[in-house]
Amino acid sequence: MPAKDFLKKAFPVIILTAVVAISVTALTYTDRMTRGEIEAQKEAQTESMLSEMFPEMGRYELSDDIYTIYQDEDEIGYAFIAIGKGYGGNIDILVGLENDTTLKGITIISHNETPGLGTRITEPSFTNMFAGLNINDVALRKDGGQIDAITSSTISSVAVIDAVRATAVEKVKLIKASEEGG
Amino acid sequence: MGKFGKEFAKGLVLSNPVFVLALGLCPTLAISTSIDNALGMTLAVLIVLIGSNVIISLIRRFVPNITRIPIFIVIIATLVTVVNLIFHAKFPDLYESLGIFLPLIVVNCIILGRAEAFASKNPILNSIADALGITVGFMLALLIISFLRQILGTGNLAVFGTHLFDLPVLKEHPIVIFILPPGAFLLIGLIMALFKRTGVIKE
Numbered sequence: 001m002p003a004k005d006f007l008k009k010a011f012p013v014i015i016l017t018a019v020v021a022i023s024v025t026a027l028t029y030t031d032r033m034t035r036g037e038i039e040a041q042k043e044a045q046t047e048s049m050l051s052e053m054f055p056e057m058g059r060y061e062l063s064d065d066i067y068t069i070y071q072d073e074d075e076i077g078y079a080f081i082a083i084g085k086g087y088g089g090n091i092d093i094l095v096g097l098e099n100d101t102t103l104k105g106i107t108i109i110s111h112n113e114t115p116g117l118g119t120r121i122t123e124p125s126f127t128n129m130f131a132g133l134n135i136n137d138v139a140l141r142k143d144g145g146q147i148d149a150i151t152s153s154t155i156s157s158v159a160v161i162d163a164v165r166a167t168a169v170e171k172v173k174l175i176k177a178s179e180e181g182g
Numbered sequence: 183m184g185k186f187g188k189e190f191a192k193g194l195v196l197s198n199p200v201f202v203l204a205l206g207l208c209p210t211l212a213i214s215t216s217i218d219n220a221l222g223m224t225l226a227v228l229i230v231l232i233g234s235n236v237i238i239s240l241i242r243r244f245v246p247n248i249t250r251i252p253i254f255i256v257i258i259a260t261l262v263t264v265v266n267l268i269f270h271a272k273f274p275d276l277y278e279s280l281g282i283f284l285p286l287i288v289v290n291c292i293i294l295g296r297a298e299a300f301a302s303k304n305p306i307l308n309s310i311a312d313a314l315g316i317t318v319g320f321m322l323a324l325l326i327i328s329f330l331r332q333i334l335g336t337g338n339l340a341v342f343g344t345h346l347f348d349l350p351v352l353k354e355h356p357i358v359i360f361i362l363p364p365g366a367f368l369l370i371g372l373i374m375a376l377f378k379r380t381g382v383i384k385e
Contacts, residue, residue, distance in 0.1 A: 012246035019253050023260040030264045034271035041274050115215035116336050116361035152358060 050079055053096040053105050064178075066171055069096075077104050080171050084163030087155045088112035091121070095164055100172045103138070105131040106164055111156075118156035126150055126157070130164065135172065138165040186311045189304075193315025195382065199292045200323035201374050202383055206292040210324065210370070211363040213283065216332050217341045220324035226283040227292065227320055231313040233261050234293050235301040239309035242302045254297045262288050292320060330369055335361030 046067075051057045056071045060079075067079040077098050084091040089112040096104030108122040120126060129147050130138065138161055139145025149157035199205045213219040237257055238245075245253055266284045269277040287293060296316055301309040333339050337352035359365040377383040 012249040015244060015246055016249045016253055016256075019256050023256050026260055027263060030267045034267045037271035038267070041270065114362065115213075115219070116332075117358065 049094055049107055049109070050096075053079065053094070053107060064174065066175065078171070078175060079104075080167065081109070082163040082167035084159035086111055086113050086121075086159040087118050087153075088114060091156070091159055091163065093160060093163060095168060095171075097168065097172070097175075098132075100175060101134055103130050103133045103135065103164075103168065106160070108160070113153070113156045117150075117153045120150045120153055121156050121160050126160075135165060135168045138168065186307060189308045189311035190315035190318075193312065193317070193319040194322065195319070196384075197316075198319040198323055198383070199295075199316050200320060200327075200370065201377055203292075203295065205295045206290050206320065207370070209283075209286045209290050210327065211366040212286065214324050214328040214331055214366055215335070215361055217325065217328050217339075219283075220321070220328040222280050223283045223286075223324060224317060224321040226280050226287055227290065228313075228317045229265055230258070230262055230284075230287050231293055231296060231317055232310060233265070234258050234297055235309040235313040236306055237261070238297045238301040239304060239306045245302065250302065251294075251298070254294055254302075258293050258297065259288055292316060326373060327366060327369055331360045331366060335359075335365065 047060070050060055050067060050069065054069045054071075054077055056076060057069050058071045060070065061068045065080055068075055069077045069079060077096055079094060079096045082093045082095050084093060091111040091113070092109040094107040094109050096106070098104045106127050108127065111118070111121065113119050113121060133146055137146040140147055140149055140158065140161065145161070147157075147161055149161075193199070195202075197203055200207065200210055209223060213223045234254075234257060238254060262284060266277075269280065269284065296312060300312045304312070329339070333349060334352065334357050337354070337356045338348045339346040357365075360369065374383070
């Protein structure tokens with residue numbers, strides 16, 4: 001094939017390659033510029049959610065995915081993230097523990113539930129039901145628990161309830177094990 | 183009316199993206215559940231559509247016909263990601279409220295549709311006018327749909343946390359289907375039919 005024809009055929013490929021190269025450069029550069037700030041942003045968000053849940057919080061430590069909350073040098077609680085399987089995908093929930101049996105409260109961090117229905121899991125009328133509950137009471141009333149499902153959002157409600165209970169039970173075991181060990 | 187004004191005005195009704203071009207229906211179904219969402223999506227579309235129309239209009243003479251679609255897609259996806267990252271880093275409050283809309287824009291065919299149908303054939307100024315007009319048209323459509331979905335599906339109207347009014351019977355018995363995506367399809371169809379019947383939209 002003559003060189004001229006080859007160039008003519010290759011031209012669209014060269015342009016596309018150039019566009020992709022510019023795009024990759026732009027993305028890499030933006031990622032580098034913003035990564036630090038985004039990390040700081042996320043950390044600040046976690047801290048503000050924790051201090052909202054534990055107003056007396058002085059500082060917190062993170063180890064093995066469990067936040068230990070301190071006021072001065074005393075441990076005043078724990079927090080961790082539970083992931084529920086909702087109607088529209090994962091529901092990330094920040095769960096606070098007062099001690100190894102009682103919940104401090106929950107905050108919905110992110111979710112993809114149906115707007116107007118499942119999104120009501122984020123409202124205080126739902127999340128407040130968890131505050132001060134014994135871990136074993138985190139279940140629907142009909143299952144012997146203390147929580148009412150949101151009308152016409154049963155899947156979302158149960159996803160939150162199950163994730164909170166299951167993760168709390170698991171994390172309490174870890175907390176107890178590490179206290180006995182240390 | 184100048185060329186700029188004409189390109190702007192056509193997006194409002196004559197080639198309204200939702201009701202006439204039937205573009206961007208997927209994000210429309212997803213987010214037209216409340217007025218807040220409608221305005222958030224409008225802002226996100228405004229930023230990305232102006233950016234993509236300008237870039238594509240600028241490079242339109244260098245884009246080979248045969249690879250134009252992949253080139254447009256790469257440019258739009260890059261633009262959305264860059265805007266997303268910058269918002270996340272620099273404007274955390276705005277990102278908080280736009281966070282779900284920006285990624286959705288990648289699949290918003292309004293952006294690609296305008297790149298292909300307009301910006302790749304027209305100079306920059308007209309492409310900006312087109313972007314503005316289409317965005318305002320999109321906003322009008324979203325506002326009509328989300329207003330109806332919100333009051334029919336939840337029985338009340340609240341905008342940015344300010345509660346405006348309750349509807350007496352619907353408050354206790356909201357018509358839940360209007361909040362769900364099938365309800366949006368029903369409404370869009372009914373509104374289109376109404377607009378065509380009354381001659382607002384010409385075939």
